[in-house]
Amino acid sequence: MPSRHPVPLNALRAFEAAARSLSFQAAAAQLFVTPAAVSHQVKRLEAHLGVQLFHRGHRAVELTAEGQALAASLVEWFAQLDLALDRAVAPTVAHLRVSTVESFAAKWLAPRLHRFHRDCPELKLRIETGDEPSDFVRDGIDVAIRYGAGGYAGVEAERLLDAPVFAVCAPTVSPPLAAAEDLRLHTLLHDDSAAGRPGVPDWAAWLRAADAGAVDASRGPVFASIYLALEAAAAGHGVALGVGPLVADDLRRGRLIRPFELSLSNAYAFWIVRRQNAGAHPAADAFCRWLRQEAADS
Incomplete structure (x- = not known):
């Protein structure tokens, strides 16, 4: 079998990045080069291997069967290479x-x-x-x-x-919360953690369980993360639904309190x-x- 020159590492890097994103432009941004440079390196690799790695369309690229097989191997190979380099730099x-x-x-x-x-x-x-x-x-x-x-x-x-999921608020909440129906006088703080997740309680589920259906469960702002909703509650801006492990420290320190005992089980x-x-x-x-x-x- 004739000997083959070593595969250029830059060409492999360019191909792996393009294969992972299915975009020469995205690969170029990741590697800090131009899309034309990525395309050139991929063509260089195809010529070296004698196979086509991508089907090239007008606006998109798609891996060939040979490209898929090579990409699957390269992902793990580069990960192992990076790990070996990290160990060489700081072996102790x-x-x-x-x-x-x-x-x-x-x-x-x-x-x-x-x-x-x-x-x-x-x-x-x-x-x-x-x-x-x-x-x-x-x-x-x-x-x-x-x-x-x-x-x-x-x-x-x-x-x-x-x-487990339960209501939390700042200890200075006013007016006081004596019953779940009193939530109609307060801002309900929502987050996206329950959105589209069956079995994860939201305000509607908690109010039903508390027999407080007269309270509008849709009132109040929605935060992108439960962390932000809990911080708003601790600042006195409303009542949030806390997830047990995430509020344990704030409850212990007194930043938050539980105005009601009701706790709902969580599928998550x-x-x-x-x-x-x-x-x-x-x-x-x-x-x-x-x-x-x-x-x-x-």
Whole structure:
């Protein structure tokens, strides 16, 4: 078999970025080059391999069967290469990348992290926020914490915390809330955490359970995250629906109070999610043990 010259790394990088986004323009923005440069590198790779990797349309590109096969291999290959480079640069430092939703990071994780750093000072931790499914290979995520119904495919998922839902407000709320019907005199603070999610209580569900159907459940502003709604409640701007783990610290510190005992069960919970068959990872194992202990203590 005739020998083949090594594949140019820049061409592989350009192809992988274009394959992931199905756009030469998006790949160019990611690589800080021009779309023409990406196109040139892809053509160079196609000539080198002797196969067509993309079907090129007027406004879009689509992977060929050969392109799909190569892209699937390159995603993991580049992830492993980046990991090897990170280890070469700092071989004595343990790195851990954790992905979680913004509200959990701000309201539960961040206030407790000092205890993890006390126990594992040698571990370098990076916290990233987002609600989309984690790509453990491409994004290099070691541990994800997600708010969902479970049943995640292709990963290992472990239930961490239940998420009961109940009303919360500032201790200075006025006029006082003696009964659920008194909410008609207050601003209801909404967030998008229940939108389109069966089994996740919203104000309409809570008011029905409280037998306060006369209160208009649609009143009040809607926030993009529960974190913002809870901060508005703590500032005295209305009454929000709190999710148990996210308000525990504020209740303990007195920033928020529960004006009513009624609590609704939630089809969603907080889950530890890890890559399936990831192999030994002492840093991730230590972090997950710490999460379980914190959850048990709280």
